Amino acid sequence: xxxxxxxxxxxxxxxxxxxxxxxxxxxxxxxxxxxxxxxxxxxxxxxxxxxxxxxxxxxxxxxxxxxxxxxxxxxxxxxxxxxxxxxxxxxxxxxxxxxxxxxxxxxxxxxxxxxxxxxxxxxxxxxxxxxxxxxxxxxxxxxxxxxxxxx
Numbered sequence: 671x672x673x674x675x676x677x678x679x680x681x682x683x684x685x686x687x688x689x690x691x692x693x694x695x696x697x698x699x700x701x702x703x704x705x706x707x708x709x710x711x712x713x714x715x716x717x718x719x720x721x722x723x724x725x726x727x728x729x730x731x732x733x734x735x736x737x738x739x740x741x742x743x744x745x746x747x748x749x750x751x752x753x754x755x756x757x758x759x760x761x762x763x764x765x766x767x768x769x770x771x772x773x774x775x776x777x778x779x780x781x782x783x784x785x786x787x788x789x790x791x792x793x794x795x796x797x798x799x800x801x802x803x804x805x806x807x808x809x810x811x812x813x814x815x816x817x818x819x820x821x
Contacts (some may be wrong), residue, residue: 694796701787703753706818708736709783711717711797722818723763725753733765733781759787763779783813791817
């Protein structure tokens with residue numbers, strides 16, 4: 671009988687050690703937002719857009735449009751953005767952008783991304799583009815962000 675008590679105590683101790691290690695491992699693997707991310711946007715009307723989001727410390731960052739038509743207009747200029755981490759693996763980032771419209775104009779507005787880390791190297795979620803000019807409704811869609819490669 672005494673042998674069963676020792677065996678049960680060992681099991682409890684091993685379970686506690688295992689749970690402690692799992693919690694520590696989960697906290698240690700919290701995804702890192704800081705760095706450059708390539709973001710692919712698909713709006714509900716199937717309009718596709720790409721940009722680079724550079725996330726810096728203390729919730730600051732910048733957007734840089736990635737559009738082949740910019741070769742005609744000149745290089746894109748980064749715009750200010752911000753980001754915050756939410757509960758669990760959720761993240762929000764937002765900022766001003768100017769999408770090209772055909773060959774003649776720009777569509778200025780604010781992008782708001784609300785997503786979550788699916789893995790440490792993949793963020794997915796929903797995006798909203800709110801135009802700054804006119805009485806047009808916001809555009810909604812989805813996005814996928816992956817770490818930007820070095821070239």
